Amino acid sequence: MALLALVTMPVIENWKRKPKDSFPLSYYPMFSQNRDGRTTLTYILGSDQAGNRHFIPYHRAGTGGMNQVRKIIRKQAEYDPTGLCQRVAKAVSRQNKAPDIRIDTVRIIRGEFILDHFFAGNHVPERSEEICACAVERKSSHTQTDRL
C-alpha cells in the first residue's frame, strides 16, 4: 500500500506552478502538452558550397538517444554555442561519406516549424534564428598521406 501511495503521489505535480518530474516516480507529463500545430527546435544544419542544406544527425553532437541529445543541444546552444558548433564541425570533418564530406559550414539554428507545412514537404522553418556558425576544416589529403 505504501509503495502504491508512493507511485501515485507525483499526481500532485499536475497542479503545481512549477511541476518537477523524476525517476522512477513520475507524473507522466508527456503527450499532455498542446502543440497547437507548431514546434520550436534547436538543431544543427550543414551547408555545402552549392548552398544545399543538410540536417546534421544528432549523434555528431553528443552521446545517448535522440531525445537526450536534443536536450543537450538545446542546453549547450544556450551556454556554449561556439563549443557545440566546433565539436560538431570537427565530427563532420572526420566523415568521408556524402553528405558530410561536402559540408563546409555548420550552423546552430533555433527554428519554429509549422506542422502542416512540414508534412506537406516544406522542411524550412517558419521563423529561425542562427545562434552560431563555424567552418568545417578538413586536413588535406596530402597531409593525410604524409601521416600514412
Next chain:
Amino acid sequence: MKTLSQSIQRFWFSDAPAERLAALRIVVGLFSLGYLLPRLGMLMDISRQGHELFEPVGIVGWLENPLPPMAFLLLVLTTLLANLAFLLGWRFRLSGPLFGILLLTTLCYRNSWSMIFHNDNILVLHALILGLTPAADAWSLDSRRKAPGSLLLGPADGSGWQYGWPVRLMGAVALAPYLLSGIAKLAGPMGLAWVSGHVMRDQIAVDTLRKIVLGTSSSDAIYTFYHQSGLFLVLGLTTMIVELGAPVAFFHHKTRWAWAILAFLMHWGILFMMDITFRYQLFGAMFACFFPVEHPARYLKSWLLDRYLNRLRRPDRPIVQVNQVS
C-alpha cells in the same frame, strides 16, 4: 464494511503458486540483463559527459557532481552480477534486494543526464518488488539447495498468499503510470478535449519532425495519416480508455487480461506511428504479472528437459549385455 474489508483482503492476499513469482523473477531478470548488457558502452559514454549536463534525479538526487566514470562502471558491473544472481535465485535474501537497489541506482544515474526515460520506471519497480519478496522459493539455486538432488527448474508444490500479493502489487504498479498519464492529459491545457485526437496527432507529428531534423530513423506513418482526423479521434478515445480505465480493469482477471492485451497493442501502435520503443512493454515482460505465467514457463521447462536433459541421460549406444565370465 466487514464484507468490503474481507473482499479487499481476499483480492490482495489470494493464494498463488510459488512458481508464478519465480517465473516473474526469471522474466524480469532476463529482460534487465538483456537491457543492460548491450548498453554498457552507451552508459559509459554518458557518464563521461560534462558536469553541466548533470541533473540528478531520484535516489541520486543528492549528488552535486557526477561520479567518476570508473565508479559508475563499477556500479554497472556490480548491478550486472547482482542481476545474474537474481535471475538464478542465488542467495536471494541478499541478492534480491541488492539487485533491486542497484538497478534503481544505475537507472537513476542513467536518467540524470538531461533526459528522463519513462520506459524504465516499471522495470525498476518490478525488480524492487520481486527482490523483496520470496521470488526464489521455486526454480532457483536456493530452492535446489534446500532440496538436494533436484533440478534447477525442478517441481515446486508450494503455494500461498505470500506468493499472491507481490503479483497483485506488480500489477497495480504497472497500471499506475497509465492512470497518471490519463490524469496528466485531463489536467493539461486541453482537458477533456484531448480525446478529440488533434493533440495526439500533433504530438506524433512533432516527434517525427524532431527525428527528421535531428537525422535519425522515424516512422513515415504520420505522412499517410496526418489528415485522418477520424483515426486520431479513435486513437485518442482508445488511449483514454486504456489509461483511465486501468484501475477499473484491475479487479477482475478477465478485464485485467483484456486491458493488458489492449495496452500491449497500444505500445505496438506507438512503435508503428512514432518509432518509439517501450521495450519492457513491447516484449510483453511488463504484462506477464497479469497472467498465470507459470503455465507457459512449465511448458517451456518440460520441453527443455525433454529436449536436452533427458537426451543426456539416455544412452546413445544400445546396451550390450555381457555375460558374466566365471
